[in-house]
Amino acid sequence: MEGSFLETALVFLVAAVVCVPLAKKLGMGSVLGYLLAGILIGPFVLGFVGSEGHDIMHVAEFGVVMMLFLIGLELDPKEFWKMRRVVFGMGFIQMGVTTVILGGICYFALGFSHPMSLAASLALSMSSTAIVLQTLKEKGLMHSTGGQSSFAVLLFQDISVIPILAILPLLAGPQAHASLDSHSLLDGFAGWAQTAIVIGAVGGILLFGKYIVVPFLRLISKIRLREMFTASALLLVIVVAYVMQLVGLSPALGTFMAGVVLANSEFKHELESDLDPFKGLLLGLFFIAVGATINFSLIARQPMIISGVVLSVVGIKMITLYVAGKIFGLKSDQNILFSILLSQVGEFAFVLLTFSRQLDVINAYYTDLLMACTAISMTLTPLFVLVNEKLIDPYFGVKTKSDSKQREADPINEQHRVILAGFGHFGSTIGRFLRANGIESTILDHDSDRVDLLRKMGFKVYYGDATRLDLLRAAGAENAKMLIAAIDSPQINAELISTVRKHFPHLEIMARARNRFDAYELIDMGVHNIYRETLYTSVHMAIDVLRKMGFRGYTAMRKGLDFIRYDEAALEKLAVYRHDMEEYVVNVREQIEMQEKLLTEDLHSNLTAEDHAWDSEPMRAGTATNHQ
Amino acid sequence: MTKKVLILFAHPLYEKSRVHTALVRAIPRIPEVTFHDLYEFYPDFNINIEHEQQLLLQHDIIIWQHPFYWYSVPPMLKQWIDMVLEYGWAYGRGGTKLQDKWVMNVLSAGGPYEAYAADARNRFTVREFLAPLEQTVRLCHMHFLPPFVVHGTHKITTDLIDNQAHRYRNLIEHLVAGTALLDDYQGMEYINQNTKTVTDGR
Numbered sequence: 001m002e003g004s005f006l007e008t009a010l011v012f013l014v015a016a017v018v019c020v021p022l023a024k025k026l027g028m029g030s031v032l033g034y035l036l037a038g039i040l041i042g043p044f045v046l047g048f049v050g051s052e053g054h055d056i057m058h059v060a061e062f063g064v065v066m067m068l069f070l071i072g073l074e075l076d077p078k079e080f081w082k083m084r085r086v087v088f089g090m091g092f093i094q095m096g097v098t099t100v101i102l103g104g105i106c107y108f109a110l111g112f113s114h115p116m117s118l119a120a121s122l123a124l125s126m127s128s129t130a131i132v133l134q135t136l137k138e139k140g141l142m143h144s145t146g147g148q149s150s151f152a153v154l155l156f157q158d159i160s161v162i163p164i165l166a167i168l169p170l171l172a173g174p175q176a177h178a179s180l181d182s183h184s185l186l187d188g189f190a191g192w193a194q195t196a197i198v199i200g201a202v203g204g205i206l207l208f209g210k211y212i213v214v215p216f217l218r219l220i221s222k223i224r225l226r227e228m229f230t231a232s233a234l235l236l237v238i239v240v241a242y243v244m245q246l247v248g249l250s251p252a253l254g255t256f257m258a259g260v261v262l263a264n265s266e267f268k269h270e271l272e273s274d275l276d277p278f279k280g281l282l283l284g285l286f287f288i289a290v291g292a293t294i295n296f297s298l299i300a301r302q303p304m305i306i307s308g309v310v311l312s313v314v315g316i317k318m319i320t321l322y323v324a325g326k327i328f329g330l331k332s333d334q335n336i337l338f339s340i341l342l343s344q345v346g347e348f349a350f351v352l353l354t355f356s357r358q359l360d361v362i363n364a365y366y367t368d369l370l371m372a373c374t375a376i377s378m379t380l381t382p383l384f385v386l387v388n389e390k391l392i393d394p395y396f397g398v399k400t401k402s403d404s405k406q407r408e409a410d411p412i413n414e415q416h417r418v419i420l421a422g423f424g425h426f427g428s429t430i431g432r433f434l435r436a437n438g439i440e441s442t443i444l445d446h447d448s449d450r451v452d453l454l455r456k457m458g459f460k461v462y463y464g465d466a467t468r469l470d471l472l473r474a475a476g477a478e479n480a481k482m483l484i485a486a487i488d489s490p491q492i493n494a495e496l497i498s499t500v501r502k503h504f505p506h507l508e509i510m511a512r513a514r515n516r517f518d519a520y521e522l523i524d525m526g527v528h529n530i531y532r533e534t535l536y537t538s539v540h541m542a543i544d545v546l547r548k549m550g551f552r553g554y555t556a557m558r559k560g561l562d563f564i565r566y567d568e569a570a571l572e573k574l575a576v577y578r579h580d581m582e583e584y585v586v587n588v589r590e591q592i593e594m595q596e597k598l599l600t601e602d603l604h605s606n607l608t609a610e611d612h613a614w615d616s617e618p619m620r621a622g623t624a625t626n627h628q
Numbered sequence: 629m630t631k632k633v634l635i636l637f638a639h640p641l642y643e644k645s646r647v648h649t650a651l652v653r654a655i656p657r658i659p660e661v662t663f664h665d666l667y668e669f670y671p672d673f674n675i676n677i678e679h680e681q682q683l684l685l686q687h688d689i690i691i692w693q694h695p696f697y698w699y700s701v702p703p704m705l706k707q708w709i710d711m712v713l714e715y716g717w718a719y720g721r722g723g724t725k726l727q728d729k730w731v732m733n734v735l736s737a738g739g740p741y742e743a744y745a746a747d748a749r750n751r752f753t754v755r756e757f758l759a760p761l762e763q764t765v766r767l768c769h770m771h772f773l774p775p776f777v778v779h780g781t782h783k784i785t786t787d788l789i790d791n792q793a794h795r796y797r798n799l800i801e802h803l804v805a806g807t808a809l810l811d812d813y814q815g816m817e818y819i820n821q822n823t824k825t826v827t828d829g830r
Contacts, residue, residue: 561674613677613711619720 011048015041016284030138031131032382034284038291039379049292061252063282064347065241067130068158068252070279072259073268075155083152086328090149091156093324094342098125101316115171119356120370122164124313128346129154130283131381135341139385146334149325150341161253161348165355166198172359201247205240205254209261217267221446226465230274237275252351266451266463273470286347294375298368310373314380318343340388344381345374416442417481419507421466421496423450426512426533427486431459441484442475467495469503477504486512494521501525516571523575530571539564570598630660631806634687635734638666638694638705647736647781647789651693654793660804662687666704673707680712684726689803690770692761693734695781699750699757709764718768730803730810731765732773732819733758734796740780755817774816795820 015037023033041048080087103121106112112120132150141147170192213236220232237255244254262271299306318339325335353370356362362370418441420431427443434441443459444466445451451463464471466487477483483500487493493512500507510529513519519530543560547553574597612618635655639648642665655663664683670676684690694701701709716723735754743749744757754777765772776799778784778792799819802808813819 558674561672565674565676612714612716618715 008049011041012037012285012288015048016288020284030284031134031287032379032386034287035291035379035382038288039294040291041288042292042294042296044294044296061286061347061350062241063279063284063286064130065251065255066237066275066279067133067283069237069240069255069259070272070275071129071133071155071158072256072261073263073272075260075263077260077264080155083148083155086149086152087156090324090328091153091160093327094153094321095125095157095160097320097324098317101320102313105312115361116366119168119171119352119361120366123349123352123356123370124345124374125317126157126161126346126348126352127154127317127342128344128378128381129158130286130347131344131378132341134283135382135385139389141337144334144337145330146337146341149328149330149334149338153321153324153342157346157348158253158256161352162198162202164352165249165253166195168352168355168359168361169194171361197247198249201244201249201254202257205244205257206261208240209258213258213262214265214267217265218452221267221270221463224446229270233271233274234278252348266455266461269462269471269474270464272474273464273468276470290347290375290378293371294379295368295372298372299376302369306369306372306376309369310376310380313345313373314343314377317345336388336392337385340384341381343384344377345370346378349374416440416460416476418442418484419444419472419475419477419480419482420484420486421445422485422487422493422512423447423454423461424486424488426488427484430484430486435459442480444471444475467492467499469499472500472504477507480504480507482508482510484510484512490514490518490521494518494525497522497525497527519571520575523572535564535567539567574598629806630804631688632686633661633689633691633800633803634683635661635663635691635693636666636705636708637663638692638702638708640667640702640704642667645695645736646786647778647784647792648693648695650789650793651734651736651778651796654797656797656800656804658804661800666708667702670704673704675708675711677711677714680708681714681717681725684712684729687729689730689732691732691734691800696735696737696754696757699752701761713764713768724769727769729770730773731770733761733775735775736778736781738780738782741777753817771810773813774819774821776819792820 016034019037019040020030020033023036024030040046043049099118099121101121102124103117106117106120107114132154136142136147136150142151217229217232217236220228236258240254240258241251244251262268321339321342322335325338330338350371353362353367353374357364357367418434418439420427420434420441421444423431423443423445424447427445431441431443440460443454443461444464445454445461446463446465451461454461462471462475466472477500483496483504485493485497485500487496490513497509497511500509508529509527511522511527511531513522513530513532515532515534519532522530539560542563543556546556546559551559637648637652639645642648642652652663655661662683666675692701692705694705700706713719713726714723715721718726737744737754739750744753746752754775758775762772776796778789
């Protein structure tokens with residue numbers, strides 16, 4: 001059924017909104033829900049989507065592209081270095097052994113040519129980053145050993161797509177050269193030249209990210225328009241993807257590299273939170289498209305061949321993974337999870353197979369067949385996970401829960417107990433003072449120049465709008481003890497405080513207030529630790545005025561401290577009174593009214609009355625006996 | 629009839645004091661006992677006179693717990709005495725608000741008991757050094773109890789500290805119970821004097 005954009009969008013969204021919550025309710029996870037939605041609306045069941053499924057696939061592949069950008073962003077080089085043994089060891093075993101076994105079968109049993117066997121087996125050895133990460137995230141298994149190993153192997157696969165894409169043109173031989181797109185700049189180059197261009201493009205991205213993107217984002221962030229930053233983030237991903245496509249490379253890889261380059265910049269978390277919703281939706285679309293493009297007629301014609309291929313590929317991958325897991329000492333329950341999670345053929349297979357067909361390395365019949373197998377294997381994974389969860393895992397005394405907790409302890413230790421939002425003149429004084437006394441704080445600030453400087457000075461700084469929930473979470477609000485709200489703008493400060501009170505009620509809030517009126521707002525919000533800029537400084541100045549007028553230093557100091565104590569008590573008292581005068585809309589009137597009330601209050605208090613400490617005057621005045 | 633005890637605690641470096649940490653821990657957490665940490669409450673030395681006077685009125689027995697610095701109380705406690713015990717309130721004309729309350733010192737001293745004697749290094753006994761405080765209490769129409777003294781704090785063993793903490797707890801409980809009589813303490817040098825551990829707490 002061909003339809004307008006709105007109709008297509010309607011079909012996809014309805015399918016997703018119906019199927020995904022249903023699948024989640026049944027404990028199947030969102031990926032399976034999306035895939036089922038795709039199958040349901042696809043040409044073989046309801047037939048809402050026909051040939052345009054393929055077009056949508058192209059749009060949806062952009063979700064994979066974005067996911068890889070975000071994975072790249074997550075990839076802290078330090079973390080990566082810690083994982084290097086697992087990434088390269090486990091990853092190499094998985095890719096290498098799977099490719100050799102599958103390639104051997106293709107070559108010896110099925111009689112494929114050398115290049116065809118290699119291309120097919122490389123494509124089939126890939127697993128699906130999208131499915132696995134989504135599943136891990138949903139089940140909260142990201143930090144279990146099985147989850148970490150899965151991430152490591154996926155990382156190796158993602159990285160190895162670069163050389164594979166570089167090698168494929170060489171497999172095609174000198175006579176055949178094709179590329180992903182008709183307008184590719186690579187057309188007409190020899191195989192070796194294409195390889196050189198691929199390597200050059202990767203290097204180009206590294207330079208582009210470091211010397212163009214970061215300064216550009218700094219410029220954008222100075223404009224302080226959130227949607228501009230979101231637009232720039234999207235633009236960045238699209239530009240990289242487009243350029244990569246132009247030179248005939250995988251956009252996914254290009255953005256992955258761009259992500260890695262930006263992982264260490266101050267914009268990491270801002271980019272992450274800006275792109276995350278796009279990624280989620282597009283990935284969902286991608287899974288629906290996968291479901292919708294499964295060629296059921298091909299399967300119906302050759303059910304035995306297809307199911308045979310799927311089962312043997314998945315089986316071989318599982319066994320290889322299990323052996324790799326054993327070598328790296330995974331416990332049985334974790335190893336089974338790991339083997340099941342990575343057993344499918346992933347979305348990169350689509351990319352590699354398409355590329356191989358264009359290069360004439362694999363013919364159309366086999367690419368269609370293998371693509372169908374890929375899609376089927378992807379639908380199998382969530383089912384396997386479900387079976388594992390319900391039937392197999394219970395036999396192993398389920399250690400995943402406690403295991404994941406132990407693993408999570410590491411990052412918690414790195415987080416500070418104090419979060420300091422706003423590092424302007426006010427916040428920086430607090431931060432410096434705390435640091436001088438050995439209390440490190442996690443700083444949130446939205447001035448990129450300042451963030452840069454602070455990072456150089458070794459502070460732990462997150463760049464971004466502190467009122468955003470995801471940023472607060474990234475800064476460790478869940479485990480912190482205290483939040484210092486020291487943002488310059490009282491409105492944003494108040495917004496931050498209400499967000500924190502709602503989502504992290506355990507955090508003790510220390511709030512900066514510009515003046516008495518900000519303080520009233522904060523009292524109404526239930527904040528107790530309020531620090532008015534205009535109180536302490538002006539009183540300290542007034543103390544010095546008293547001294548210059550002839551008061552002794554200690555007396556002036558005592559008067560000043562008493563005044564602060566009195567004024568803070570009066571603040572609480574007048575905060576209640578303030579609610580009685582809501583009819584005064586005009587702010588100036590309100591201020592004068594308050595000022596008047598304040599001055600009257602001063603008259604009634606014994607503020608000017610002397611206490612008798614160290615004062616013998618009352619004694620001399622009294623007629624009682626002299627004691628001292 | 630139970631009595632209410634107010635402990636006015638003054639220690640500028642409490643976090644490093646083994647003896648006072650143990651003593652404070654031994655204080656029973658009951659409604660009849662109020663623990664008031666002056667250095668924590670008034671880091672700026674700006675004592676709230678009204679608040680302190682209210683506290684005094686609400687209690688029957690006042691304990692000044694402090695280290696024995698330069699044969700006297702730490703400056704915060706002297707500041708408290710200077711500011712809170714006002715003329716016309718605590719003493720002098722009409723100053724009878726504190727009449728008949730009991731006051732005692734709970735103090736720790738670095739030197740051993742023997743070092744506090746006419747022929748020893750410090751030339752005076754602890755009781756003699758406490759004379760100004762004793763007279764302050766008298767002037768405010770209150771009764772001065774013998775002090776609770778922990779000697780030799782530089783070298784004291786954990787066991788001895790625990791022993792003293794235990795005795796401190798018993799003392800407070802005894803005072804709260806309200807059965808103690810002023811005469812019981814007549815003529816005692818230290819309120820915790822009747823064991824050997826006090827005299828040679830080295």
